[in-house]
Every structure is written in structure tokens, then in C-alpha cells.
Amino acid sequence: MTTLSPPLSQNPAIQARTVQISSRSVVLRSTNIDTDQIIPARFLSTTERAGLGRFAFNDWRWISEGVPNPEFAFNRPENAGRQILLAGRNFGCGSSREHAPWALTDLGLKAVVSSEIADIFRGNSLKNGLLPVVLDEADVQTLMQRPDDELTIDVAARELRTPDGRIYTFPLDGFSQTCLLEGVDQLGYLLARAPDIARYEATHAR
Amino acid sequence: MSPAPAPRTLFDKLWDAHVVVPESDSAPAVLYIDLHLIHEVTSPQAFTELRARGIAPRRPDRTKATMDHSTPTLPRDADGRLPYSSAAAEKQVQTLEANCAQYGIELFDMGSDNRGIVHVIAPEQGFTQPGMTIVCGDSHTSTHGAFGALAFGIGTSEVGHVLATQCLLQRKPRTMSITVEGPLAPGVGAKDVALHIIGTIGVNGGTGHVLEFRGSTIEAMDMEQRMTLCNMSIEAGARAGMVAPDQVTFDYMAATPRGPKGADFDAAVAYWKTLRSDDGAHFDAQVAIDASDIRPTLTWGTHPGTAIAIDAPIPAAHDAAARKGLAYMGFDAGHPVAGARVDVVFVGSCTNGRLRDMRDVARVLAGRKVADGVRMLVVPGSEIVKRQAEAEGIDAIVRAAGAQWREPGCSMCIAMNGDLVAPGELAVSTSNRNFEGRQGPGSRTVLASPLSAAWSAVQGRVADVREFFAATPQKEVA
Numbered sequence: 001m002t003t004l005s006p007p008l009s010q011n012p013a014i015q016a017r018t019v020q021i022s023s024r025s026v027v028l029r030s031t032n033i034d035t036d037q038i039i040p041a042r043f044l045s046t047t048e049r050a051g052l053g054r055f056a057f058n059d060w061r062w063i064s065e066g067v068p069n070p071e072f073a074f075n076r077p078e079n080a081g082r083q084i085l086l087a088g089r090n091f092g093c094g095s096s097r098e099h100a101p102w103a104l105t106d107l108g109l110k111a112v113v114s115s116e117i118a119d120i121f122r123g124n125s126l127k128n129g130l131l132p133v134v135l136d137e138a139d140v141q142t143l144m145q146r147p148d149d150e151l152t153i154d155v156a157a158r159e160l161r162t163p164d165g166r167i168y169t170f171p172l173d174g175f176s177q178t179c180l181l182e183g184v185d186q187l188g189y190l191l192a193r194a195p196d197i198a199r200y201e202a203t204h205a206r
Numbered sequence: 207m208s209p210a211p212a213p214r215t216l217f218d219k220l221w222d223a224h225v226v227v228p229e230s231d232s233a234p235a236v237l238y239i240d241l242h243l244i245h246e247v248t249s250p251q252a253f254t255e256l257r258a259r260g261i262a263p264r265r266p267d268r269t270k271a272t273m274d275h276s277t278p279t280l281p282r283d284a285d286g287r288l289p290y291s292s293a294a295a296e297k298q299v300q301t302l303e304a305n306c307a308q309y310g311i312e313l314f315d316m317g318s319d320n321r322g323i324v325h326v327i328a329p330e331q332g333f334t335q336p337g338m339t340i341v342c343g344d345s346h347t348s349t350h351g352a353f354g355a356l357a358f359g360i361g362t363s364e365v366g367h368v369l370a371t372q373c374l375l376q377r378k379p380r381t382m383s384i385t386v387e388g389p390l391a392p393g394v395g396a397k398d399v400a401l402h403i404i405g406t407i408g409v410n411g412g413t414g415h416v417l418e419f420r421g422s423t424i425e426a427m428d429m430e431q432r433m434t435l436c437n438m439s440i441e442a443g444a445r446a447g448m449v450a451p452d453q454v455t456f457d458y459m460a461a462t463p464r465g466p467k468g469a470d471f472d473a474a475v476a477y478w479k480t481l482r483s484d485d486g487a488h489f490d491a492q493v494a495i496d497a498s499d500i501r502p503t504l505t506w507g508t509h510p511g512t513a514i515a516i517d518a519p520i521p522a523a524h525d526a527a528a529r530k531g532l533a534y535m536g537f538d539a540g541h542p543v544a545g546a547r548v549d550v551v552f553v554g555s556c557t558n559g560r561l562r563d564m565r566d567v568a569r570v571l572a573g574r575k576v577a578d579g580v581r582m583l584v585v586p587g588s589e590i591v592k593r594q595a596e597a598e599g600i601d602a603i604v605r606a607a608g609a610q611w612r613e614p615g616c617s618m619c620i621a622m623n624g625d626l627v628a629p630g631e632l633a634v635s636t637s638n639r640n641f642e643g644r645q646g647p648g649s650r651t652v653l654a655s656p657l658s659a660a661w662s663a664v665q666g667r668v669a670d671v672r673e674f675f676a677a678t679p680q681k682e683v684a
């Protein structure tokens with residue numbers, strides 16, 4: 001693990017450290033699941049960040065007002081409380097709305113596993129305690145066969161482990177890893193750079 | 207004699223000029239942000255967070271605000287009230303007003319003569335300038351890359367970072383050059399080029415990259431076309447898109463009310479002229495496109511990567527996603543999209559809500575009628591676009607054709623303000639996203655250029671605008 005200087009300040013939005021995630025998974029096989037599916041734009045008319053889970057995947061979850069789609073993964077009773085989402089390739093593409101990871105963490109998710117995770121969504125997730133785990137497509141497909149296996153994601157080791165002993169490593173930069181392990185965020189780090197910023201402004205950006 | 211400096215790309219130059227603290231193994235680079243644009247939807251939570259930590263914005267002078275996503279496009283009622291679609295939408299707008307008032311941030315509010323979609327007004331005013339780093343809590347911030355700026359969308363946490371420190375933590379992205387050579391055929395414009403590129407490299411073909419658009423086709427484009435092109439970069443998954451500034455850019459900047467003036471302008475141009483990729487600069491990926499291959503282009507599916515030429519058959523579905531997209535759209539593989547019956551036509555958005563787009567629409571609609579059963583909205587991207595278009599009589603042409611001429615805003619692009627496509631309806635839209643439900647629950651969207659959209663409105667079906675050009679004397683075709 002990397003030690004950062006200056007130290008990071010606690011992020012009240014994350015609150016908890018993310019060291020290890022152990023859970024069965026919810027599977028969404030579709031590829032290119034965009035942020036308009038994760039949370040449709042009409043639910044963005046809010047000035048709050050809490051409570052968005054009830055709008056997550058809204059248009060897939062409900063057949064009509066108050067009538068849930070029983071086929072949809074997040075409506076199936078066996079999936080209640082699961083913290084890991086296994087999703088098709090290119091998850092989180094589309095708009096930069098941070099409401100997407102807010103909605104997913106409010107649903108109780110702690111990690112998204114896919115063979116490709118869109119850039120902005122990935123960055124937004126890491127800032128909100130949702131771990132993006134990118135594995136090879138074949139490995140994601142294998143995991144999708146067995147959603148009832150209790151998977152373990154170890155942030156310090158950058159590993160996803162299965163009960164039958166398979167270990168998949170995933171990329172996670174040291175900085176994001178530190179933020180997750182310590183439950184801290186980037187803003188404190190940036191604030192501590194104020195002298196560097198002031199120097200830059202004096203010469204470049206008056 | 208010291209060795210010659212290594213050739214750099216335009217992106218490298220912009221990046222290097224804004225590094226406050228270089229990137230290391232343990233932390234991303236601290237990158238300085240010259241211009242921060244905010245709007246009502248992605249900023250309120252950032253201000254809340256700052257307040258909770260007792261932090262005030264560092265550079266309110268480098269922050270500009272407007273309201274566009276949740277705002278009505280219908281005029282004030284008899285009592286002077288704006289017809290907001292919900293109390294929540296109105297509250298977002300009021301929250302932005304309060305935040306800007308508290309911290310002294312310049313706001314283009316509902317009473318401003320210069321309000322509009324954030325990515326339309328910042329260039330218009332001259333806030334957007336070559337060489338800048340520009341961010342906004344909105345993915346289509348890539349639009350500003352048209353000026354040779356490094357411009358990209360950020361999330362709400364990052365909006366807070368920039369407000370608090372005027373900086374962002376960034377890992378250096380990779381670079382991709384996209385070279386387009388040759389003249390464009392009549393009826394083919396920047397939107398078709400953008401869709402063609404996305405159809406070629408794929409909806410995630412640009413992931414992790416900053417695109418630089420180059421070549422004679424791009425050089426021949428005006429600033430509005432370059433903005434349309436850079437706007438769509440994000441739809442190929444790219445972090446940003448850019449075009450090196452040239453005389454076209456400088457002339458545009460000279461005419462802006464808030465850009466540099468006098469000696470400042472001359473000094474700026476001298477610097478801006480250095481902002482191009484050096485000969486031999488290394489790009490991590492390169493794509494070459496022949497402009498003569500580009501026909502009017504539109505989408506058949508539920509993401510922008512499903513772009514095909516208007517007369518090309520929809521490709522056979524090779525995976526579950528394609529089958530789902532086809533089923534959602536109600537289209538059949540093997541047939542072109544052309545001919546499908548159209549319910550709604552939307553012209554507007556930060557992709558195609560500028561004066562040139564309004565002119566394209568007017569050129570097609572002049573002396574014609576929108577087909578029976580088609581509802582058409584034309585929504586200028588800003589108050590300035592609206593005034594200029596009205597001065598040219600475009601509003602009258604639009605209304606005479608039976609289409610609606612609205613107040614500026616994002617409108618049906620994101621359908622947050624009550625402007626909706628009804629479930630099952632097919633819309634031909636000049637916006638940038640055709641995701642399921644993007645224009646309202648159950649809405650079906652075909653992305654297209656303003657020319658294609660207007661011609662489809664007249665025909666009442668998805669139609670090939672080359673028919674219009676074939677039937678129109680060439681002198682009409684600017």
C-alpha cells in the first residue's frame with residue numbers, strides 16, 4: 001500500500017473503509033449499460049445525494065407504476081442484500097452523472113465487476129466507495145455462471161477470490177487503493193496542495 | 207547545443223502547461239483548471255459538501271454558471287411565472303441562484319439575455335479559449351475541445367474539488383489522432399462525420415484516449431461544426447476531443463464579447479499559434495477516415511455506436527445487446543432505417559443547437575410543411591442563437607411549417623424539463639444519445655443531423671436528405 005504525503009482527510013460521504021468485500025453477486029448480462037439505465041435523467045431533479053437507490057435501473061425494475069418486473073435481477077428475492085454486481089462489457093457509459101454510483105451504493109452495492117468500465121463512471125465510483133473491478137471478459141463470463149458463489153474481493157491484494165480457490169487479480173492504482181483502504185478522499189489531498197496551487201497561479205493563471 | 211525537444215502532440219502541450227504537481231506512482235497529477243462551468247443539476251451536492259467542510263470556492267472568477275437542463279422551453283405564463291415541470295426542477299434552479307449569489311459566481315440566469323446550454327454559451331461569450339483546461343459536471347464538455355482546449359466532463363465530487371482548489375487529480379490519458387481527408391458531399395455535415403467516426407471506432411473505441419481531429423475535412427469546418435464533432439467525442443468513449451486552433455478559431459474568438467481584446471488578443475494569438483501537434487509527434491492510436499465514404503448517417507440501435515449510413519441495411523444482430531437494441535427500436539436487420547414512420551423530430555441540444563443548425567433546418571423547412579402526425583420542436587441552444595435566428599426570420603419559417611419554436615435549453619435531449627417523447631414514439635433527434643428512455647420512458651431515438659431531421663419531419667418518415675439536395679438548385683446549397 002502507498003503512503004501518501006500530505007495525508008488525506010476523511011470523506012464524510014464514504015464514512016467506512018473498504019478493505020474486503022464478501023458477497024454473492026447480482027448478474028446483469030447486458031453490455032453497454034449506460035448511466036441513463038442506471039438512473040434515468042428524470043430522477044436527477046434533486047439537490048440531494050441520499051436515497052437514490054429507489055430509482056436505480058428504474059425503467060428495467062418496473063413494468064408499470066408500482067408493478068415490479070419479476071424477471072429483473074434486482075427484483076429477485078434471492079438477490080436481496082448482494083453487494084457485488086457482475087455486468088456486461090462497457091458498464092457505466094454515457095453521462096457523467098455521479099447520481100449513478102450514488103444510486104448503486106444506495107442499493108447496497110460495494111463493487112461492480114465487468115470486462116470494461118467507462119472512464120468517468122469508474123472515477124465517480126472510486127470517489128464514492130464503489131469498487132470498479134475490471135477482469136477479462138472470459139473470467140467475467142465464468143463468474144456469471146455461478147452468481148450464488150460467495151466471492152471475496154480483497155482491496156489490499158487487488159484480488160477477487162472464488163470459494164473453489166480461483167484468484168483473479170484486477171488493476172487498481174495505488175492512490176485509489178489508499179483512498180478505499182483508509183476511507184478517505186481526494187479533496188483533502190488537493191487542499192493540502194494549496195501552496196503548490198498558489199505558486200502555479202502566481203506564474204501561470206493570474 | 208542541447209538536443210531538439212521531443213515532438214509533442216497538442217494534447218501533450220496542454221497537459222504540460224497545466225501540471226501543478228506531476229503524476230507519480232503514488233498519486234495522479236494535480237492539474238490546474240482554467241475555466242469551470244457549472245449548471246443546476248450536477249452542482250448542488252458539491253456546494254453542500256463544501257459547506258459541510260467549511261470551504262469556500264477558491265476562484266469564483268474562473269467559474270461561470272448557467273441553468274439549462276431542468277428549465278422550461280415554454281415561455282412565461284400570463285403572470286410571468288416560468289412553467290417548471292416539477293417543484294424539484296424549480297428548486298434546483300433556485301439552489302444554483304443561491305449558491306452563485308453567496309459566493310459571487312457569475313450566473314446566466316433565467317432573466318439573462320445570454321443564457322443557454324452551458325456548452326453553447328461559454329464559446330459564444332468567449333469564456334472558452336484555445337489552450338485552456340475546461341471542465342464541467344457534464345460529459346459533453348468535450349465540445350469546447352473545438353477551440354484547441356483540453357475540455358472534459360467531471361462528476362459532482364470533482365465539481366467540489368475544482369470549486370475548492372481549482373484543480374483536479376488526473377492520470378494522463380492516451381492520445382488518438384483521427385484524420386479525415388477530403389470534401390464532404392452535399393447534405394453531409396459535422397454530425398454525419400461524428401456519427402460515422404463513432405460507427406467506425408465503436409462506442410468504446412476512444413476509451414481512455416483524448417482524440418485529436420485533423421485533416422483537410424476538419425480544417426474546412428467552421429467553429430460550429432467543429433463543436434458538433436468534438437461534442438460527440440464522448441460518445442466514442444473518449445475522455446475528450448480536440449481540434450488545433452487556426453485562423454478560423456482566431457476569427458471566431460475576435461468576435462466574442464468576453465474574449466481577449468487589443469494587445470491581449472494579439473499576445474493570445476501568438477500563443478495559440480503554438481498549439482498544434484508537432485510533426486512526428488507520437489499518438490498512441492491513429493485512425494484515418496476518407497470523407498468521400500461519409501453519407502448522411504444515423505443510428506439504428508440504442509447507443510451511438512450503432513451508426514450507419516442512411517441507405518445502408520441494419521447489420522445482422524450478432525449478440526444479445528444488438529438483438530435487444532433492435533427489439534427495443536422495432537427495426538429489422540437487413541433493412542435501412544430510412545422509411546420508418548416518425549412521430550417526433552427534435553432539433554436542438556449542445557450538439558446541434560447553434561445558428562448553423564437553425565439555418566440548416568430553415569433551409570429545408572422553407573415553403574414546406576411538417577408531415578401530418580409529426581410533432582417537431584426546434585429549440586435554439588441559447589438566447590443569442592434564438593435572437594440571431596429570429597433576426598433572420600428562421601422562427602417564422604419554423605412556425606409556418608407547423609413546427610414549434612421554443613425557448614433555449616436542453617429540452618428533449620435529456621427530457622428532464624417535461625419535453626418528452628411518449629412511450630413507443632419514434633423520434634429523429636439532433637441530440638447525442640439514443641439510449642433507451644433517454645428522451646422519456648419508452649422513447650425510441652434515431653440520432654441524425656439537423657438536415658436529416660428536418661427532411662424527415664417533412665417526409666413523415668426517416669428520410670435521406672440527399673433527396674432534398676437533388677431536388678434543390680445548387681445555388682441554394684451554401
Ligand code: SF4
Nearest residue numbers: 346555556616619620
Ligand atoms: S443539451 Fe443534452 S447533452 Fe448537452 S448539456 Fe444539455 S442535456 Fe447535456
